[in-house]
Amino acid sequence: MKEIARVSLSNEMDLILAHRRSMKLAEIAGLSLSAQTTFATAVSEVARLILDRSREGVLKVGIYSLGREQAVVAYICDRRADISLKNPELQNARKLVNKFQITTTPEEVCIELYYNIPLLIRNIEQKIKDWQTMFSQDLPVSPYEEIKRKNEQLLLLAEKLKASENQYRTLTNALPLIIFTLNSKGQVVYTNNWMHTYTGYTADQLNEEKWQQVVHPEDHPSFLMMLQNVAAAEGAIIKTQCRIKDALTGRFNWHVISVSPLQEESNSDLFIGYIVDIHAQKEFEQAMRDNQHLKEIQHKLTRNEMELRHNINQLNRSNTELQQFAYVASHDLQEPVRKMIFYSDYFHKNYSQLIDEKGSLFLNNMLHASYRMRNLINDLLSFAKIRKEDTSFEPVELNEIASEALRDLEITINDKKASIHIAPLPAIEGNAIQLVQLFENIIANALKYGKTDVAPEIQIQARFTDDQQVRISFADNGIGFETKYLPKMFTLFQRLHGIGEYEGTGFGLAICKKIVDLHNGTIDASSTPGAGAVFTVTLPLLQSKKINGDVFEY
Structure with a gap:
């Protein structure tokens, strides 16, 4: 059906309007006077029933056209009336029209009345448009009809406005960005669903909190100043970037905020804003x-x-x-x-x-x-011969290394009547020739710096560390040295005593340091003048080498 006119049924005066508009529609559609009266009477019967039951009904009159079948139609609907076909009014109306139909749902009841048009109306679509204009411009015959018409126009306008608002809300909620409107004081008037989904706050909560829980503390002062000064922008578009908290993750993500007048005039009282996520771009x-x-x-x-x-x-x-x-x-x-x-x-x-x-x-x-x-x-x-490229490692017994060093020093040991005590030493991977020279130089150093009136005593012991190394200590009862001289004792040509006091060239401990370094170990000493010295050599049990960052055992 193409609607041409409608009447809301709320009082007895509306029955007159319903009868009059039904008569007029039947008249302009070409029905005879008796047919006009019959159709209007059927409409009045149903309208009176609806009015008696609820006073919230609506009458819509129009034209039904399908092929060569044409009819004037009246739809009378109500959301509250409890109506049955057994009602006398409906029985009477049913006898007066060509087609009668009643539809009942939990939401409403709707009664349809069809009265056939005997002569085919050509160019029906254009006729319907003309009749819609005619009804809208028809002069009222009474003050009530004038008031009624204006009220209906207002109701129709309200429905259109509500539909437009719903359409706007649906559109803004469907867009993948946050949309909001502000008044001239920077207060939020409206937000789409995305604002609450993302921030967890409603418009009233944002105004009350002044966005403090939403905008990053470092960005909040400039953001709040922008909102409060939107009216002073004189129609210009204001843009800024700030971090806004995601209520779901608790993270602050970067967004760009754009605010402009809702109308083109700069003196608009409303401003529309958009918040777009640019965090991925920032990252x-x-x-x-x-x-x-x-x-x-x-x-x-x-x-x-x-x-x-x-x-x-x-x-x-x-x-x-x-x-x-x-x-x-x-x-x-x-x-x-x-x-x-x-x-x-x-x-x-x-x-x-x-x-x-x-x-x-x-x-x-x-x-x-x-x-x-x-x-x-x-x-x-001897120092020059000790080179890294000439150093090869193999399993060696440190007990045998110590014994060979003692054999080389046998004459000096006997001359000084020295006592050398060697605890069991482990086997390690090393260079035998260099290790013999290491033991020999350290022992010789202890013999050389012994006290003049005391026979030298040297204790050689070993213990394992937690990192697969062995720590060998050479303790003597010699003259000792000041620890402040320790940093230069293992360098070339360094002597703590004059040539006339003790023989030596200053190469012995430097050679020891070089041998220990080639074995990836360390050498250190501790002493107190007059109370002997302890030289400590730490060597790995197994040697390793690195090739392109990977470690391999020898």
Whole structure:
């Protein structure tokens, strides 16, 4: 049915309007006077029944058209009336029309009355539009009808406004962004469902809390100032970025907020705002900045690595050249030193009685200097021979290493009447030749710095650590040393005593330090002057090497 007019049924006066409009529709549709009266009477019967039962009914009159079948139609509906076909009014109305239909649902009851149009109306669609205009412009015949018509127009306008508002709410709730409106004071008037879904707050709660629980504390002052000054923007669109709390996760995510007047005029009292999630974009931008920063760091690291490799290569080349020089120089110096010792000794034995006492003293000093030069050259050779590339590791028994070191020092031990006590020592992976030299140098150092009136006593013990290492201690009862000299004791040419007091070249402990370093261990010492010293060597039980960052056992 195409509706042409309607009447709300609320009092007796509405029956007159219902009868009049039914008569007029039947008249303009071409029905005879008797047919007009019959159709209007049927409508009045049903309308009176609805009016007696609820006074909340609605009459709609219009045209039904399907193919060559055309009829004037009246729909009379009510949400509260309890109506049955047994009602006399309905029985009478049913006899007066060509088609009668009643539909009952829990929500409403609707009665349809059809009266056929005998002559086919051509161009019916255009006719219906003309009749709708005619009814809307028809002059009222009474003050009540005028009031009724205006009331119906207001009700129709209210329905359209409500439908428009519902449509707007449906649209805003369907969009994947937060929409809200503000008054000129920056207070929220309306929000779509997304605002409450995301923040967990209603419009009233946002106004009461002033967004404090929603906007990040660092962004809240500027955000609140923007809301309070929307009216001063003079129609301009205001945009800002801030972090808004997700009620579900508790995280603050970045959003862009845009506020503009609801109307184009700058003096609008309402403003519409949009809140769009840009957190992913922010994270991407930050990732790009971080990536650029990482690239710069990587570039610097690459440049530093190249410089480091260059410096290492230069250092290795210089070290190799230095070792070659030390080895060659010391080797080539041995021959002239041997000759100096030979001729000095020969001259001392055969001609010392021919020179005076001062000359004999000079000759002795020259001979001792030659011996010291020979010792320096030998120690330099020993130090130069200890190289990483020449160091290979294999299982060794430290007890055998200690025994061999004692055999090499047998003469000195007997001369000094020294007592050396060696506790059982473990087997480790190491270089036997270097370890013998290590034990020999430490024991020799303890013998050399023994007290003049006390026979040297040396205790050698070992204990295991929690990290698969063995800690070997060499404790003596010698003269000891000041701990402040410890940092320079393991460097080349360093001596704590004058040449006249104790023999030595300053190479012994430096050689020990180099051997321990090549074995991936440590060496340390502790002492009190006059109370002896304890040298501690820590070595791994198993040696390992790294290839491309992976660790392999030897």
